[in-house]
Amino acid sequence: MSVPSQNRPEAWELVASEAGPDLLVARARFDHLRNPRTGEVLRRVVLDTRDWVNVVAFDDDGRLVVVRQYRFGTARITTEIPGGVVDPGEEPFEAARRELREETGHTSEDWSLLGVVEPNPAFHDNRCWHYLARGARRTHELELDPGEDIVVDLLGPEAVREGLASGEINHSLVVSALSRVLDLRTV
């Protein structure tokens, strides 16, 4: 989409930047930015965050490979598609194959990129890569890291719809990935 210049605001001038604390999932910094509308300088947080990937994986029977895990932010057990952080020096596609294998023991020979989103451009600088893996099969044992305790399940199309409708599946990045593959309209 090409946006005519009169329909775009201006970029903000970066006046200064302070290092902030290590947040384990990101490194904070505070940027001092000049609002072109008012001339005022504001201090805003930016979380330097590695790129993420997640994987919509279907088995040969059309069942979605999901992971259930206790999530520390919401203190709740979620149902999600597999995914994680792209390691330093790793390509997003490698990370997607690795996360599918480590978190679910599944592998696939039929991969495609579904799209790339910004998880929250207001304060994260990273992207999340959505991949599709067709014909996924359980070929490996799970390789969970010390911060994980995951149960794998396979959901048929009706269970996926029911999970989305009930809010059992409600991680925004999971919804974003699934919207490339399933019609999620409710109105």
Add this chain to the structure above:
Amino acid sequence: MSVPSQNRPEAWELVASEAGPDLLVARARFDHLRNPRTGEVLRRVVLDTRDWVNVVAFDDDGRLVVVRQYRFGTARITTEIPGGVVDPGEEPFEAARRELREETGHTSEDWSLLGVVEPNPAFHDNRCWHYLARGARRTHELELDPGEDIVVDLLGPEAVREGLASGEINHSLVVSALSRVLDLRTV
């Protein structure tokens, strides 16, 4: 979706919790949690974050009301639907009406809730409420806060699809909200 207990992992025991820094958009804390699989205690960040709202608003001609703004996380001008933070003591629906009016000058008499997602349950504790406003009209001047410089635009259905396909519209919470109203499948 009701999940049989053998398909669910256990909750993690909260062993301790330390206060962390104020990040402007959230307050960090560090929880010490015991992994039920290994017995080990891990330190994990949680960002205490107010709930967010965003609004899929269509005018009487079926055009989507969008906002363009410079985003500090990605240092890029984005195209998004209006939205923001639910103020203390405010209901999500009030916040949605307020954000639509303040950021775009539009109001509507025809509102519905599209759904609620967790932006990132791995480390945020909040939810994002997606609303639909039909028949939105420009009735007010913009009321931008000092941290905002917003340009409003109206996109027809083709421009919305083009924006999603090109990545011009790629905020995951915007995609999640739009997936309730538009078929976003690409495969």
